[in-house]
Amino acid sequence: MIGRLYGPSEDASKTWRTLVVARLLQLEIEFVKTSKTGESKSDEYKAKFPMAKVPAFEGADGLLLTESRAIARYVASLGNLPDGSGSLLGDTPHKAALVDQWLQFSDDELFNNTTAITASKWGAPFDVRREAFHWWGLRRALTCLDGHMQKPHTEHGANDASNFLVGNHITLADVSVFGNVHMAFRDVAGKETRDAFPSLMRWYDQIRNHPLVAQMVRDESWQQYDYHFNVGGAKPS
Ligand SMILES: N[C@@H](CCC(=O)N[C@@H](CS)C(=O)NCC(=O)O)C(=O)O
Incomplete structure (x- = not known):
């Protein structure tokens, strides 16, 4: 323990x-x-x-x-992956820095924009320009992730078959970014938005299906249409 x-x-x-x-x-x-x-x-x-x-x-x-x-x-930092593949924190100084980068990105770019879009649900004053700004920020972050997953994996220090954010095996980067992408899909990003990012979705499915991660993901319904405070999750008119 x-x-x-x-x-x-x-x-x-x-x-x-x-x-x-x-x-x-x-x-x-x-x-x-x-x-x-x-x-x-x-x-x-x-x-x-x-x-x-x-x-x-x-x-x-x-x-x-x-x-x-x-x-x-x-x-x-308290152990290595039991299959011998390495550390969740990145196995070289470069990879450790990249894991850290994505960990920070997952909070600053995904968590913060998503929770700012839904904040008025929980009583924060609504401001249409601020909502638009956070939607822009979230889309930019999802675009960045999608672009990252389109690059040849060798550019993220991995072999060709790898589909992780950093290196050849799952790291804290994948876990943290996945958790916040999952929250964005559940709370704000509708199907049309998700469908615009096929490489991100392939990576999402791979992490979702990791045998140990899968045990920790509750099946929740995703947002059907992009969430906007004025219309909730309703179909845009
Ligand atoms: N930077 C902190 C933020 C923690 C945080 O703000 N937690 C919220 C819940 S998500 C909280 O405890 N809010 C209660 C309060 O601010 O009094 C972290 O990443 O752990």
């Missing part, structure tokens, strides 16, 4: 990626459901994690860690 992960739900993408990392490395980790407005505001929780946010990690050895990228990276 490496420790406890506190998070709002096992499916929340910033929590999910660490649970998947633990599963891929065959590390035992305890998930503790912790609401962002409830348990995380208790004195006991705040004594450990003064920001009173989730996710947070409490190691069996006493390590207290917040910031979900740091948590995912730490857990990924």
Whole structure:
């Protein structure tokens, strides 16, 4: 048992990626459901994690860690893939830097734009120009991923048969980007948008079908039409 992960739900993408990392490395980790407005505001929780946010990690050895990228990276550093293929963090300095790049991209370009598009659902003031700006940002990120997956794989330090973001095997880059692409498909990006990115979709399906990742993906319905606050997920007129 490496420790406890506190998070709002096992499916929340910033929590999910660490649970998947633990599963891929065959590390035992305890998930503790912790609401962002409830348990995380208790004195006991705040004594450990003064920001009173989730996710947070409490190691069996006493390590207290917040910031979900740091948590995912730490857990990924605790072992290598059991099939002998290597590390989830990249096996050379170049690959490690690229894994880090995609990890950051997954939050800054995918998570942040997606959650900004849906923010008004949860009470944030609506601004049509801000929504358009975040849609533009999300489309740019999906276009970038699609373009990356069209390149010969040798350009990402892999052999020809590989279809991973970095190198020849699954890394934290794939796990984290997948989690946030999945959230974008579930919450905002309709079929027409998804169909515009066939190379990204091929990569998505490959990660979705990874035997260990598949166990951790709940079948959820995807957005049929692009989400806009004014019309919800309705068919554009
Ligand atoms: N940079 C942090 C952000 C964590 C964060 O903002 N968590 C939200 C839930 S997704 C939260 O706990 N909000 C409650 C609050 O701000 O009080 C990370 O990536 O872990």
